[in-house]
Amino acid sequence: MKLARPESMHDVATHYCPGCGHGIIHRLIGEVIDELGIREKTIGTAPVGCAVLLYNYMNFDVIECSHGRPPAVATGMKRMMPDRIIFTYQGDGDLAAIGTGETIHAANRGENITVIFVNNATYGMTGGQMAPTTMTGQWSTTTTEGRGKHGEGPPLRVCEMLATLGGVAYLERVAVNSPKAIAGARRAIKKAFENQMAGVGFSLIEVLSMCPTDWKLSPKESLAFIDQEMKKVFPLGVFKDVTGEGTSV
Amino acid sequence: MAEKVLLQGNVAMSEGAVQAGCRFFAGYPITPQNEVPEYMSERMPQVGGVFVQAEAEVAAINMIFGAASTGARCMTSSSSPGVSLKQEGISYIAAGELPCVIANVQRAGPGLGGIRGAQGDYFQSVKGGGHGDYRLIVFAPASAQESYDMTMAAFDWADHYRNPAMILTDGIVGQMSEPVELKPYKPACSLPEKDWILDGCKGRAPRIVRTLYLHPVERLIDHNRHLAAKYAKIEAEMQDAEEYRCDDAEVIVAAYGATARVAKAAVNMARDEAMKVGVLRPKVVWPFPVKFFKKHARRVRKWLVVEMSSGQMIEDVKLAIECSKPVEFLGWGGGWYPTGESILEKVREVYR
Amino acid sequence: MLQMGRVRINVERCKGCGLCVGACPTGHLEMGKELNQSGYPYARTVSGKKCTACGLCYRMCPDVVIEIEGK
Numbered sequence: 001m002k003l004a005r006p007e008s009m010h011d012v013a014t015h016y017c018p019g020c021g022h023g024i025i026h027r028l029i030g031e032v033i034d035e036l037g038i039r040e041k042t043i044g045t046a047p048v049g050c051a052v053l054l055y056n057y058m059n060f061d062v063i064e065c066s067h068g069r070p071p072a073v074a075t076g077m078k079r080m081m082p083d084r085i086i087f088t089y090q091g092d093g094d095l096a097a098i099g100t101g102e103t104i105h106a107a108n109r110g111e112n113i114t115v116i117f118v119n120n121a122t123y124g125m126t127g128g129q130m131a132p133t134t135m136t137g138q139w140s141t142t143t144t145e146g147r148g149k150h151g152e153g154p155p156l157r158v159c160e161m162l163a164t165l166g167g168v169a170y171l172e173r174v175a176v177n178s179p180k181a182i183a184g185a186r187r188a189i190k191k192a193f194e195n196q197m198a199g200v201g202f203s204l205i206e207v208l209s210m211c212p213t214d215w216k217l218s219p220k221e222s223l224a225f226i227d228q229e230m231k232k233v234f235p236l237g238v239f240k241d242v243t244g245e246g247t248s249v
Numbered sequence: 250m251a252e253k254v255l256l257q258g259n260v261a262m263s264e265g266a267v268q269a270g271c272r273f274f275a276g277y278p279i280t281p282q283n284e285v286p287e288y289m290s291e292r293m294p295q296v297g298g299v300f301v302q303a304e305a306e307v308a309a310i311n312m313i314f315g316a317a318s319t320g321a322r323c324m325t326s327s328s329s330p331g332v333s334l335k336q337e338g339i340s341y342i343a344a345g346e347l348p349c350v351i352a353n354v355q356r357a358g359p360g361l362g363g364i365r366g367a368q369g370d371y372f373q374s375v376k377g378g379g380h381g382d383y384r385l386i387v388f389a390p391a392s393a394q395e396s397y398d399m400t401m402a403a404f405d406w407a408d409h410y411r412n413p414a415m416i417l418t419d420g421i422v423g424q425m426s427e428p429v430e431l432k433p434y435k436p437a438c439s440l441p442e443k444d445w446i447l448d449g450c451k452g453r454a455p456r457i458v459r460t461l462y463l464h465p466v467e468r469l470i471d472h473n474r475h476l477a478a479k480y481a482k483i484e485a486e487m488q489d490a491e492e493y494r495c496d497d498a499e500v501i502v503a504a505y506g507a508t509a510r511v512a513k514a515a516v517n518m519a520r521d522e523a524m525k526v527g528v529l530r531p532k533v534v535w536p537f538p539v540k541f542f543k544k545h546a547r548r549v550r551k552w553l554v555v556e557m558s559s560g561q562m563i564e565d566v567k568l569a570i571e572c573s574k575p576v577e578f579l580g581w582g583g584g585w586y587p588t589g590e591s592i593l594e595k596v597r598e599v600y601r
Numbered sequence: 602m603l604q605m606g607r608v609r610i611n612v613e614r615c616k617g618c619g620l621c622v623g624a625c626p627t628g629h630l631e632m633g634k635e636l637n638q639s640g641y642p643y644a645r646t647v648s649g650k651k652c653t654a655c656g657l658c659y660r661m662c663p664d665v666v667i668e669i670e671g672k
Binding site: 039040041042043046052055058059060061062063064065066069072073074075076077079080081084101102104105109 | 272273275299301303304305307308309311312313314315316317318319321323337338341447448449450451452455456457458459460461
């Protein structure tokens with residue numbers, strides 16, 4: 001057994017903070033793309049957010065999109081190159097605030113793409129403002145009295161919301177806050193890419209991820225924050241599966 | 250002579266795109282260009298292309314961004330308020346040096362405005378409606394035939410320069426039907442190999458389409474220098490205008506699109522009254538046909554600019570002649586249409 | 602690069618987050634006191650503990666700092 005840097009990842013340091021979940025998720029995507037042998041026909045999209053520089057880290061074609069628009073960009077690419085593997089990688093602001101329309105409609109059209117949705121309940125890159133998934137009562141730089149005090153409404157549950165759409169093929173929420181959770185996330189991400197390869201349709205994996213910097217917690221405390229706080233609002237599980245198989249084992 | 254059919258301007262524009270090899274169209278309904286997505290929804294599948302009715306103009310321009318990055322010839326269309334929505338996406342496409350065609354069938358504004366034709370988006374089109382230093386190659390058809398011809402050529406020029414191109418038409422040209430000769434496609438210019446497309450890194454290093462350059466500072470400045478050099482080249486090579494009865498004209502009417510056709514009628518009437526008048530009609534409004542204006546600048550006593558706006562192109566006319574002569578204006582935004590008589594009356598006044 | 606048994610640690614890539622330490626089921630890893638060139642303390646193996654090359658540290662690390670040798 002050998003565990004090493006996936007070929008789908010460049011051998012460079014990342015700019016992510018210590019303990020940030022992005023690094024884990026990037027590596028899982030790299031591992032899965034390597035395992036499925038699809039690196040040379042994969043094109044990824046980079047969001048606006050901490051992961052805007054994803055193309056510096058991933059060893060395949062990537063297009064940098066404007067905020068929220070990756071599902072539309074992916075639609076244009078996949079419709080023109082149906083045999084390539086197109087995936088989006090988006091944070092909570094990208095996918096569930098400014099990009100809500102693109103997310104819902106690409107999902108409902110059933111675009112045969114893979115969406116990796118990184119939910120860390122904050123706007124990381126810009127310093128910790130409220131995200132659509134910031135939880136009720138949670139502090140942020142724009143909800144210093146806690147979300148919900150001034151008409152913000154409750155957090156958006158993307159998997160639950162998209163599960164009502166007929167065009168969606170697969171929805172699963174996972175986490176990366178423990179080795180066991182990471183193993184589950186890897187299975188789900190692999191399934192989402194396999195679905196695209198098999199022409200199954202729109203697959204989205206929501207990944208609860210750590211942001212120690214904005215949460216003002218240590219990396220170790222951030223792992224617990226996901227277990228103790230986030231999972232209560234965003235339970236893990238499969239929310240839609242047209243294949244009926246659940247995650248690949 | 251190729252087949253000649255009666256076609257609406259919007260449809261002629263769409264068919265010109267199809268003949269040029271456009272195989273991806275994304276758009277959203279908005280009057281007065283609904284015929285474009287409607288026509289494309291049937292035509293794209295017929296030629297093995299893809300039509301997507303996007304959820305909004307913002308989504309549509311981003312679908313174009315994606316399709317263009319794969320090397321496909323792609324197009325979106327809208328009318329003024331919808332084109333406002335596309336501006337961020339257009340800035341990204343220009344910054345990423347991706348080719349595509351964007352049609353604006355202008356309607357009256359500002360705001361929700363009205364659905365009559367207008368020319369109130371000239372500034373937005375040629376001065377950069379989106380953020381940052383970029384330019385669009387902007388074609389200004391004045392007939393259904395030009396809608397067909399110019400759109401067909403626009404795909405070639407967009408590929409040639411790796412830059413988005415715009416068809417700046419209006420609700421009058423878009424809605425009226427005229428005979429159109431369906432000329433077969435012939436490249437308007439040389440077409441370099443698309444060695445920048447994102448189609449998977451098999452047998453090559455990965456490619457990136459990006460517009461963010463943070464470090465070092467010089468990198469983004471250099472990119473801007475590169476873009477500026479490209480635009481200087483386009484300015485030198487693509488100026489185009491029609492000179493109608495200009496050779497001895499003492500007053501020249503400058504107008505584009507539907508307005509220019511009415512201006513020609515007015516100029517004919519003025520000639521019947523022994524006035525030496527002509528029409529100078531920019532066919533491409535960016536780059537502005539400066540050399541055509543300079544050619545007549547010394548002889549012409551006065552210029553009259555007529556636009557279906559409250560005065561936008563007039564600024565470029567003044568710049569082109571370096572404010573060397575008086576430049577008068579006729580026009581209003583908001584759906585005002587010129588008539589032969591109204592232009593003639595103004596010509597008489599200017600000619601004195 | 603720190604080679605410790607079957608665990609190879611890229612010292613200069615470590616950001617001192619410590620998640621590997623928590624992930625290791627045998628207490629085989631610890632954060633050292635020295636700083637790397639980026640100013641972070643880095644992970645190192647604890648001598649006297651048995652590494653089974655389970656790979657949980659590799660799995661948990663956000664920066665691909667740790668690689669595990671094959672048998």
